[in-house]
Amino acid sequence: MLEARSLAYRYGQQHPWLFYELDLRISPGEIVGISGPSGRGKSTLAKVLAGYLPPGRGSVMIDGRPMPSSGHCPVQLLFQHPELAVNPRWKVSNILREAEEPTPALLQDIGIELAWLDRYPHELSGGEMQRVCLARALGSGTRYLLCDEMTSMLDALTQVHIWRVVQDFAHGRGLGILVISHDKTLLARLCSRNINCFEGSAAHFEKSTSS
Amino acid sequence: MLAIQDLSIRFTSYTYGLRKKESCVVRGLDLSIAPGQVMAVIGQSGAGKSLLAHALLGILPRNARVEGRVFFKGQPLTPERLSSIRGREIALIPQSVTALNPLLRVGVQVARAARLSGISKKDVPTNVRHAFARYLLQKEITAWFPFQLSGGMARRVLTATATVGMADLILADEPTSGLDPITASETLGHLRELANTGKAVLLITHDLATALQVADMVTVFCSGTTVEVARADDFQGLCQLRHPYTRALWSALPANGFVGTMQPIEKSSNADGCPFHRCCNDQDAVCSQRVPELKRSGAGWVRCHHA
Numbered sequence: 001m002l003e004a005r006s007l008a009y010r011y012g013q014q015h016p017w018l019f020y021e022l023d024l025r026i027s028p029g030e031i032v033g034i035s036g037p038s039g040r041g042k043s044t045l046a047k048v049l050a051g052y053l054p055p056g057r058g059s060v061m062i063d064g065r066p067m068p069s070s071g072h073c074p075v076q077l078l079f080q081h082p083e084l085a086v087n088p089r090w091k092v093s094n095i096l097r098e099a100e101e102p103t104p105a106l107l108q109d110i111g112i113e114l115a116w117l118d119r120y121p122h123e124l125s126g127g128e129m130q131r132v133c134l135a136r137a138l139g140s141g142t143r144y145l146l147c148d149e150m151t152s153m154l155d156a157l158t159q160v161h162i163w164r165v166v167q168d169f170a171h172g173r174g175l176g177i178l179v180i181s182h183d184k185t186l187l188a189r190l191c192s193r194n195i196n197c198f199e200g201s202a203a204h205f206e207k208s209t210s211s
Numbered sequence: 212m213l214a215i216q217d218l219s220i221r222f223t224s225y226t227y228g229l230r231k232k233e234s235c236v237v238r239g240l241d242l243s244i245a246p247g248q249v250m251a252v253i254g255q256s257g258a259g260k261s262l263l264a265h266a267l268l269g270i271l272p273r274n275a276r277v278e279g280r281v282f283f284k285g286q287p288l289t290p291e292r293l294s295s296i297r298g299r300e301i302a303l304i305p306q307s308v309t310a311l312n313p314l315l316r317v318g319v320q321v322a323r324a325a326r327l328s329g330i331s332k333k334d335v336p337t338n339v340r341h342a343f344a345r346y347l348l349q350k351e352i353t354a355w356f357p358f359q360l361s362g363g364m365a366r367r368v369l370t371a372t373a374t375v376g377m378a379d380l381i382l383a384d385e386p387t388s389g390l391d392p393i394t395a396s397e398t399l400g401h402l403r404e405l406a407n408t409g410k411a412v413l414l415i416t417h418d419l420a421t422a423l424q425v426a427d428m429v430t431v432f433c434s435g436t437t438v439e440v441a442r443a444d445d446f447q448g449l450c451q452l453r454h455p456y457t458r459a460l461w462s463a464l465p466a467n468g469f470v471g472t473m474q475p476i477e478k479s480s481n482a483d484g485c486p487f488h489r490c491c492n493d494q495d496a497v498c499s500q501r502v503p504e505l506k507r508s509g510a511g512w513v514r515c516h517h518a
Contacts, residue, residue, distance in 0.1 A: 037391045038363025080362055083307060126419070127255065144290040149362070152388045155255040155417035156463035160471040185465035 001048070002026040002144045002176055003076060009041070009048050016062035017042050017056070022197060026144060026176040033179045033191035036198025042180045044082065046146045049178070056068070062143070072141030074098060076106065080081035080149040082129040086121050093117040099139045109165050110135050112157075126190065127154040143197055144176045145169075152181065163190060212410035213267075213380055214243040218279035220262055220271065220435075237262055237435040240279070241505060241512075244411045246379070249402060251414045251422035253442070253460070254432030260415045261306055263432075264382040267413075268303055269293045273289040283380070299328050304376035306385040306415075308365040311357040316351025317368045318343075321375055327375025345401065347394075350418040363390045370398060374405065381405055384415045399425045419446070420464055431457050434486040437505055453513035455491050485516065493517050 004024040010017045018041030027211055036042055047053045049060055051067050060067055062074060072198050079085045084192060096102050096117070106115075110131050121129060121187050130153060145166070151159040167190070169175050181187055220237040226480045244250040254260045265271050267281065269290055269517040281288040312320055321342055325335045342461060346367040357365060370386055383402055387395040399414075403425045406412045416422050422429065423446050423477070431439040431454065438454050445451040452458045452517075461474035474490045485491070488498040497516050 019450070034392075038394055040360035043362070081308060084309065125261075155253075155386070156460050156465075157471060157473065158255055158421055160463045160469060161474070164471065182395070183465060184392070189465045189469045 001028070001063055002059045004045075004049060005059050005061060007045075007048060007055050007060065009044055009053065009056045011044075019197065021058070022062075024049075024180055024195065024197075028143065028174040028176050029170055030193075031170055031177045031179060033181065033182055033187035033194040033196065034198065035180075035182060035196070038182075040161065040198040043148050044149055046077055046148045046178070046180060050075045050146055064134045072139060074141060074143040075136035076139075076142045076144070077146045077147060077148065078130070078133055078137055078150045080152065082133045082179070083121055085133055086129070088121050089118065090121075092119055092121070092124065095121070096136055098136055102135050102138075102158075106135055106138060106170055109168075110138075111161060111165075127158055129160065130154065134166075142175065144178070146178045146180070148180045149182070150179075151186075152183070157193060159186075212244050212246045212284060213413070214280075214282040215267075216280040216282075218242075218263075218266065218277070220259065220266055221276045221278075222272075223274045223276065224256050235402045235435065237266070239436050239502075239505070240432075241437055242430055244380075244413055246409050246411050247406055248428065249412045249414055249426045251426035251429045252415060253416060253422055253429055256415065258432045259435040260417075261384055261434055264303060264384050264413070264415055266381050267382060268297055268301060277456065280469075284401050290497050297374065298378075299323070300378055301382065302328070302373040302376060304370050304373040304383040304386050305382075305478065308357070308360075308362065308369070310369060311365060312428055313357050316356060317360070321353075321368065321372050324372040325375040328378065330376060338375050342375040344372050345374075349395070367394070367398070370401065374401070379410050381399055381410060382415065383412060385417070386414070387418065395421055396424060402505075409411065419460055420466065427472045428453045430461070436486070436514065437512070438514050442510050445511065453508050453518045454510065454515050455493055456487060456517050 004022055007022045008017055008020045013185060034042055044053065051073055065116050112131055112135055116124060130150060153164055154162065166177060170177050179187060179190055218237060218240040219235060221233050221235050223231050223233050226232045233379065240263065251262065252260055252491060264270065266277050301466045311317065322335050322339050323340050326332065330338055343350065347366065348367055354365065360368060372407055373381060386398050386402065390398060391439060399421060402412050414426060424485040428442045429441050429443055430437055433456055439457045440444050441452065446461065449458050449461060452461060456473065462468045462470050462472055469480065484501060485503055491498065503514050503516045505512050508518055
């Protein structure tokens with residue numbers, strides 16, 4: 001169980017809280033959706049959950065214990081812009097090997113062609129790069145996957161293909177998955193439940209801070 | 212406004228030592244846009260959509276070779292002519308937010324684009340202010356750096372940068388990806404407005420559903436070539452669509468079934484035959500031997516032996 005307990009975050013003392021007293025639970029094998037307008041802090045929430053940013057208040061727990069501070073992080077984050085998430089001077093084969101050697105079966109499931117391994121990130125399109133990032137994130141220690149607009153750069157056919165892979169992993173390996181997307185029809189197709197904590201105005205976070 | 216005939220783009224790269232390899236990424240591409248029209252170019256990632264925009268602007272990397280004829284306002288678009296009108300008459304809304312200079316405040320970047328597009332120094336601040344207001348960016352944001360912007364805001368800044376000038380042809384490369392539906396339809400609304408004032412808009416996107424909101428015509432692009440040209444009205448159901456790939460794309464939309472009736476195709480662009488001959492259900496012997504020609508079909512065009 002990935003759990004956020006009264007989580008709050010803001011970018012500095014003068015800035016308003018992006019989210020405040022936020023509670024969230026994702027069970028293994030469950031696919032949960034989050035939607036909301038841009039600039040509200042959905043991506044920031046994902047970064048806090050994956051340990052990229054320290055929570056302002058509250059905590060992120062895995063099975064009731066705090067996140068491990070070293071080793072393979074069990075919560076992996078996939079970004080909106082994959083080209084910014086990789087080292088531009090590394091070849092794809094090195095990027096894939098960053099955490100651990102990916103199995104050929106995994107590469108095939110995700111649809112990574114062997115011809116890409118010799119290329120640099122700028123020689124792949126956004127969608128191809130996103131598959132590379134997906135393969136890198138699906139290491140053996142990964143238990144939760146946070147997908148921040150993961151397929152917003154992909155065409156409809158590839159999108160279906162990628163989500164089928166992710167759904168299979170969710171069921172087969174019992175991965176818990178958080179899907180952040182603007183596409184409500186997509187969330188309706190994928191998720192067993194949706195969280196709307198970013199739907200209302202940002203005002204209710206500010207209100208709760210003044211009290 | 213713009214007519215492209217038989218465009219192809221090749222890349223030369225070194226494989227081992229001084230041995231060179233040439234790969235053809237776009238071939239036999241035909242496209243035309245009239246003033247006042249929004250032409251959507253739909254295609255999977257890696258189909259060469261962005262390369263098309265970059266070829267039109269002459270900003271491909273050095274190892275690229277472009278062949279074919281491009282006419283802009285009836286005149287051939289030569290490299291010399293291109294360098295004088297690039298940014299003035301043709302503007303690009305880039306795909307990646309990395310196109311913004313990370314070390315420069317965004318207001319300065321939009322002002323610079325305005326200055327380069329030929330707006331007098333005196334009018335630049337007004338134009339910048341209007342451009343920011345048009346895309347619902349608050350005044351304070353002019354003083355922000357790109358890293359402070361959210362994905363959606365960065366996208367709106369890029370759109371402001373391209374439309375602050377007087378360009379007649381706007382190449383919008385994925386202007387809506389990563390935006391929430393409200394901001395996305397606003398951005399598309401702005402593109403529609405630009406078209407309604409007589410400008411031509413080339414909307415490059417992978418997102419069929421959003422493109423259909425504003426486009427007049429849709430060019431479906433796959434494996435570096437035009438697969439189908441259809442009116443936006445043809446996308447009501449499967450029966451009006453001419454090509455199997457277009458139909459598969461339509462049924463893969465989350466709103467229309469979310470089924471992958473066709474595998475995303477492998478890019479073996481140097482092989483013989485129709486690029487779909489391995490994954491198409493209607494294929495027969497002729498498909499694996501010959502690349503079909505683009506032929507007229509009703510109000511559109513289609514590249515299939517069986518359409």
